[in-house]
Amino acid sequence: MTIERILVIGAGTMGRQIAMSCALSGYHTVLQDISEQALVDARTELESWVSSRISKGKLEKSDAEAALARLSQSTNLVQSAGTADLVIEAAVERLDIKEQIFVTLGEHTPAHAILATNSSTLPSSRVAQASGRPEQVCNMHFFNPALVMKCVEVVRNEQTSDTTVEAVTEVATALGKQPVLVNKEIPGFIANRMMGAINAEALNLAEQGIASIKDIDTTAKTALGHPMGPFELMDMVGLDVIDFIAQATYAETGDEADKPHPLISQKVQAGLLGRKSGEGFYPYS
Numbered sequence: 450m451t452i453e454r455i456l457v458i459g460a461g462t463m464g465r466q467i468a469m470s471c472a473l474s475g476y477h478t479v480l481q482d483i484s485e486q487a488l489v490d491a492r493t494e495l496e497s498w499v500s501s502r503i504s505k506g507k508l509e510k511s512d513a514e515a516a517l518a519r520l521s522q523s524t525n526l527v528q529s530a531g532t533a534d535l536v537i538e539a540a541v542e543r544l545d546i547k548e549q550i551f552v553t554l555g556e557h558t559p560a561h562a563i564l565a566t567n568s569s570t571l572p573s574s575r576v577a578q579a580s581g582r583p584e585q586v587c588n589m590h591f592f593n594p595a596l597v598m599k600c601v602e603v604v605r606n607e608q609t610s611d612t613t614v615e616a617v618t619e620v621a622t623a624l625g626k627q628p629v630l631v632n633k634e635i636p637g638f639i640a641n642r643m644m645g646a647i648n649a650e651a652l653n654l655a656e657q658g659i660a661s662i663k664d665i666d667t668t669a670k671t672a673l674g675h676p677m678g679p680f681e682l683m684d685m686v687g688l689d690v691i692d693f694i695a696q697a698t699y700a701e702t703g704d705e706a707d708k709p710h711p712l713i714s715q716k717v718q719a720g721l722l723g724r725k726s727g728e729g730f731y732p733y734s
């Protein structure tokens with residue numbers, strides 16, 4: 450299957466960077482959002498990212514201009530769905546909204562189009578039936594910031610066809626990413642499960658007073674070679690996001706080990722969300 454046109458739904462944190470990544474790799478890309486303001490903000494952020502890459506000598510001006518010319522924007526889902534070979538849905542994390550989007554995609558994309566969701570917590574089986582073509586649906590899970598992070602988890606649901614997996618993997622590779630295949634749906638996929646296990650142990654060590662937050666972070670960096678300590682990373686991701694993912698995972702598995710950690714919940718309740726709020730496990734000026 451030849452994929453030339455990609456539709457990215459949702460122009461927020463993830464969607465705008467996924468769309469830019471597609472456009473930079475030569476795909477005709479439409480970035481769609483119901484919010485005109487989100488599209489304006491996305492364009493502004495991407496233009497400023499492009500300028501900074503050019504001034505650092507990391508991107509040719511002509512390549513940047515060509516990529517921005519390949520990237521169009523729309524608030525009209527029905528119209529933009531009509532020409533897509535691949536859709537990457539990165540709208541807000543709400544099942545009812547995603548289901549409605551997949552119904553519309555099933556009705557308005559060409560019959561060959563592959564429909565992927567970038568959701569971190571909703572496996573594609575939750576929206577696959579709504580599209581009417583479950584064998585052409587999978588998760589295509591990028592990491593934040595999507596223009597930088599190399600990993601893309603391609604997660605198949607029970608009905609996902611090999612052709613779908615191959616096509617999505619090929620696109621991820623063309624974007625300069627390193628796709629990995631998750632053969633079976635599982636909450637958190639690979640990366641968030643591993644990160645969850647490390648975070649849980651770090652939180653337990655801190656809660657029991659075994660070591661300070663700073664020393665746990667230092668150990669992760671100097672003994673394990675991690676670029677950031679778990680507390681630094683949680684502060685960067687946002688403690689509300691960590692809490693939300695744990696809640697969603699616990700709702701799915703019912704496993705006590707997946708329950709949001711009390712240290713995180715206390716911080717969230719106190720409005721200490723990490724870097725974005727000025728304080729989390731560490732203060733930020």
Ligand SMILES: NC(=O)c1ccc[n+]([C@@H]2O[C@H](COP(=O)([O-])OP(=O)(O)OC[C@H]3O[C@@H](n4cnc5c(N)ncnc54)[C@H](O)[C@@H]3O)[C@@H](O)[C@H]2O)c1
Pocket residue numbers: 458459460461462463464481482483484487538539540541542546550567568569570590591592593
């Ligand atoms: N933020 C992350 O670190 C991260 C990482 C990997 C995956 N994800 C996943 O990516 C998706 C988007 O997350 P985000 O952080 O970019 O969210 P965000 O809140 O930054 O952006 C969501 C966007 O979706 C738009 N939207 C809402 N309803 C819509 C609709 N019906 N049609 C089109 N657009 C609609 C909103 O206007 C908003 O611009 C989620 O499924 C999330 O699980 C997020």
